[in-house]
Amino acid sequence: MARKHENWSRSTLAAQALHLIDEATGAVVPGIEPASTFARGPDYEPMGGFNYARYANPTTQATEKVLAALDGGADALAFNAGMAAVVSLFETVRAGQHIAAPQIMYHGGQDWLRRLSETRGIALTLFDQTREGALEEALRPGETAILWIETPVNPTWDVIDIERAAKAAHDAGAILGVDSTVAPPCTTRSLELGADIVFHSATKYLGGHSDLTAGALICAEANALWDEIKQVRKLTGGILSPFDAWLLLRGMRTLFIRFERASDNAMAIARALADHPRVAQVLYPGLESHPGHEIAKKQMRGGFGGMMSILVEGDAAAARRVATATKLFIPATSLGGVESLIEHRKSVEGPHSIVPPNLLRLSVGIEDVRDLIADLEQALEAI
Numbered sequence: 560m561a562r563k564h565e566n567w568s569r570s571t572l573a574a575q576a577l578h579l580i581d582e583a584t585g586a587v588v589p590g591i592e593p594a595s596t597f598a599r600g601p602d603y604e605p606m607g608g609f610n611y612a613r614y615a616n617p618t619t620q621a622t623e624k625v626l627a628a629l630d631g632g633a634d635a636l637a638f639n640a641g642m643a644a645v646v647s648l649f650e651t652v653r654a655g656q657h658i659a660a661p662q663i664m665y666h667g668g669q670d671w672l673r674r675l676s677e678t679r680g681i682a683l684t685l686f687d688q689t690r691e692g693a694l695e696e697a698l699r700p701g702e703t704a705i706l707w708i709e710t711p712v713n714p715t716w717d718v719i720d721i722e723r724a725a726k727a728a729h730d731a732g733a734i735l736g737v738d739s740t741v742a743p744p745c746t747t748r749s750l751e752l753g754a755d756i757v758f759h760s761a762t763k764y765l766g767g768h769s770d771l772t773a774g775a776l777i778c779a780e781a782n783a784l785w786d787e788i789k790q791v792r793k794l795t796g797g798i799l800s801p802f803d804a805w806l807l808l809r810g811m812r813t814l815f816i817r818f819e820r821a822s823d824n825a826m827a828i829a830r831a832l833a834d835h836p837r838v839a840q841v842l843y844p845g846l847e848s849h850p851g852h853e854i855a856k857k858q859m860r861g862g863f864g865g866m867m868s869i870l871v872e873g874d875a876a877a878a879r880r881v882a883t884a885t886k887l888f889i890p891a892t893s894l895g896g897v898e899s900l901i902e903h904r905k906s907v908e909g910p911h912s913i914v915p916p917n918l919l920r921l922s923v924g925i926e927d928v929r930d931l932i933a934d935l936e937q938a939l940e941a942i
């Protein structure tokens with residue numbers, strides 16, 4: 560059933576998964592349609608508009624409608640991992656074209672861009688996202704196909720001004736793609752700030768329960784580039800499966816409330832650790848002392864999120880000792896779930912990592928914040 564009230568707020572749309580009530584049964588939750596193939600009618604046309612599940616299927620399509628609505632986009636595509644979405648987007652870049660991206664960003668995405676530049680004749684510039692003007696200098700008018708940004712930048716949480724990046728990209732004839740995994744649409748709506756395509760690893764906040772891997776692309780305009788991305792997904796089989804699409808649809812219903820709680824918890828932890836003798840620095844865009852705080856306030860309207868890093872007093876070994884001394888924070892990678900995680904980032908990022916060796920990344924969940932703070936305080940005793 561289509562959305563009845565255009566004026567509902569995004570949190571209402573999320574809570575009711577667009578009010579997609581099944582007209583045949585009255586079910587208030589969409590069902591799972593696992594069919595791999597779809598029958599044709601007497602005129603040999605597909606009976607329900609579907610052909611084959613790798614192209615599109617009803618459950619994944621329902622999830623995509625919610626994704627498009629939350630980000631205010633013209634269309635959305637769901638993928639079986641965030642990286643499948645990233646790869647499908649960059650598959651549209653031709654030899655001789657150029658890509659610009661921040662020097663600190665999600666390492667898997669950067670590994671893929673490096674691979675393109677080494678094997679496909681595509682030029683790549685990795686700019687210093689902390690230096691004023693570096694983003695603009697990285698662009699090559701007429702040559703740059705995609706300016707790719709991530710904000711806040713993982714795992715230092717530098718903030719990039721989306722509106723300004725969009726203007727720079729468009730002036731150079733490029734599109735702006737934003738990895739908004741850490742700032743989901745309950746806080747940042749990149750398309751409204753001028754981005755052409757927004758990406759989420761839906762494995763993280765959108766799913767929210769660490770029980771699926773998924774990716775999403777949402778476009779401002781369903782143009783020729785978008786058709787090409789759709790074609791790439793169709794041909795490579797990157798579509799999200801009906802079961803995982805259904806889990807994602809369920810997860811998104813509580814997105815706003817989970818994100819709000821995680822943001823409150825992270826802010827309390829940031830304040831509690833800011834003056835801790837064994838913590839050299841807390842990196843969190845919600846702190847007034849953070850260099851990106853003013854821009855974050857402007858483009859993260861629904862909270863600064865649950866992602867932060869702490870630089871401990873000491874070296875990589877000291878940081879790893881803290882990460883293994885927590886009892887509540889789980890030492891594991893990933894982010895955006897209801898449970899809190901801690902990670903020594905340098906150990907997982909591989910040879911290109913320029914992340915400080917004493918950095919611990921926290922993905923703050925929705926537990927009682929007093930338990931979380933007590934756990935970090937006892938773990939810091941390990942230094």
Ligand SMILES: *Cc1c(COP(=O)(O)O)cnc(C)c1O
Pocket residue numbers: 640641642643665667668709713738740741760761762763772773774894
């Ligand atoms: C996890 C992550 C990705 C990759 O997504 P997967 O779902 O793991 O494939 C990309 N960008 C960011 C910021 C991420 O955290």
